[in-house]
Amino acid sequence: MVLTGAEIVIRCLQEEKVDYVFGYPGGAVLFIYDALFQQEKVRHILVRHEQAAIHAADAYARSTETVGVALVTSGPGATNAVTGIATAYCDSIPMVIISGQVPTAAIGQDAFQEVDTVGITRPCVKHNFLVKDAADIASTIKKAFHLAKTGRPGPVLVDIPKDVSAQSAEYHYPKSVEMRSYNPVVKGHQGQIKKALKLLLEAKRPMIYTGGGVILSDAAAPLTQLVRKLGMPITNTLMGLGGYPATDKQYLGMPGMHGTYEANMSMHFSDVLLAVGARFDDRVIGDPAHFAAEPRKIIHIDIDPSSISKRVKVDVPIVGDVKEVLEELARLLDDSKHEQDTASLATWWRQIDEWRSRDCMKYKNSDEIIKPQYVVEKLWEVTGGDAFITSDVGQHQMWAAQYYKFDKPRRWLNSGGLGTMGVGMPYAMGAQLAHPDAQVACVTGEASIQMNIQELSTCKQFRLPIKICNLNNRYLGMVRQWQELFHGGRYSESYMDSLPDFAKLAEAYGHIGIRVDRPADVEGALREAFSRKNDLVFLDFQIDQTENVYPMVQGGKGLTEMILSAEDL
Amino acid sequence: MRHVIALLIENESGALSRVSGLFSARGYNIESLTVAPTEDASLSRMTIVTSGSDDIIEQITKQLNKLVDVVKVVDISESAHVERELMLIKVRATGKDREEMKRMADIFRGRIIDATDSSYIIELTGNQTKLDSFIGAIDTTLILETVRSGIVGIGRGDRILKL
């Protein structure tokens, strides 16, 4: 069948069962938009800024098991998309981004709206392609989807010059992909898995530390079963929240810079540490030299060999899909004649419970002024702990991660790797579209929300009833916190002046806005918001301006050198 | 430590920039990098000379392997291998220097591949040290221009980097 390049693009998306494309039109993609117009299977969400298109598609992928898809034009369309692409790349999110390019004959001529999109995005994509012939579009898009979702997932960009989308070519969508240069390992090495099991069973102070890899490979169920069977303590990183139920007693909370005392102490003083789909990030282990100073054996399961022994030396590396390896580990455990050292484990738990009794997450609530932690706790109650929660970047993000107890995977959507302010609302849009009947809330700050505030308009157009919980402290709170602690209280440019009246702003876009000033009104406002099933409600909580996020491990310090509260300073 | 990494990569546009971009983005050293298609025109072979601790070299090979277009990566300096570099050097060759240059070229098994009244172009191949010593051995004020290809390397015996 002969089709135009543009028609081929849309056919390919249909073939991949893409429900939604998030995008923004322009000259170089006019043919593709024309082909999109003439069919109904693939629906298009018109955002108000390309960055939001990428974030929303990214969230669609994060909250489901699918590949997110976005479509942008050449030049400024592509450059606006870069922050979104880099955000997805840092968190290994499977995405396909299609960008228009100037016609092939104009490439390199400094044409109108020409940028070297493949060059600009190269360091922040898993792979990218420039398609020079309409006959190559189908096989390229097939490869793009394959690359995006296999191995360590990531965004893949396909740049299509305008003339290529207009050319005609024979259409045939390949059934499978063969790439001699790309064959990610899936199954873990048996011998290594056996070694790992032996180490775990013999451990006196075992600790399990899991990250985003567990979420990405849909391994929460096998992980939970295995950890329960082993009876060992577990922590989930910021990217891994929901990988293990947060309300379970074996769960120690999040580790790292703003992690719990018990999680950090257990990471540090464990004698065997099982790391699963996590990468020993500086925000998780603090100073690597301090971390390495305490001897322990490390088992590391990861799909990406380059993540292993990158920041800390690993004793038992296992390269493979996290889910496959965990399932194999569970099978071997069932067959194993090895006795677990349960006596030592019980002693270890007594130690952990002692650390736990410090109750590091307690905070002083107030009748006069709204505490952000209280808002998140109430949000958890009101939503029955079962909402999709997105966040932006800052203190509010940490409070959301600390106080919303995620029992399920893919419920917590945030920019962990790149730390991109502005993701919150587009993430909520993507999650709501993927789960139309679910409760979706965006926990944000007054600064972050303004980075993509224009999307209130998109939410109106597509009737997305997300709930925005603005923890409004009139500060770039996280910046202010660091200035308070490490820069002598010199608050350089961290005050958010001339803020809009957010409730009125939401109303101007046709939504409902509620300003909340008193602690006594927090719960009522949340209930009111979530009872409005069809409305976007913008809750503008005026919170304590000077509240800080604790516990805290300062940058460059070791995990055990925590500030637990302001009194520790 | 100095390492010589050989790799096969799909002969696609942009392949070179993926590799060089990786080195600059992650702050790895490149002493030299050579690339050309192999007998199979769909594949290019690169030889990269780099240096770093064992941990860094391990990361470099892992990161190279991670590039989607890279088919195979081998650190050939880990075992017996041969390295060669080509140098073309243009020197002033007048009066008594003319005879002396010819003599030095012969000693180093170089060939004079172009001659004018006042200059020679000498072609030399060998490992890096041989080329360096040639430059050290001649009167450097007579050097008009040099160009070196960078190292190409290959494993000895049955160590074969092929698909």
Ligand SMILES: Cc1ncc(C[n+]2csc(CCOP(=O)(O)OP(=O)(O)O)c2C)c(N)n1
């Ligand atoms: C795009 C971008 N620019 C700058 C930063 C640096 N940064 C991190 S947190 C933060 C303050 C965020 O303020 P707000 O959204 O009000 O959240 P709060 O910390 O007050 O809860 C800034 C500026 C960033 N993460 N992203």
Ligand SMILES: [Mg+2]
């Ligand atoms: Mg703020």
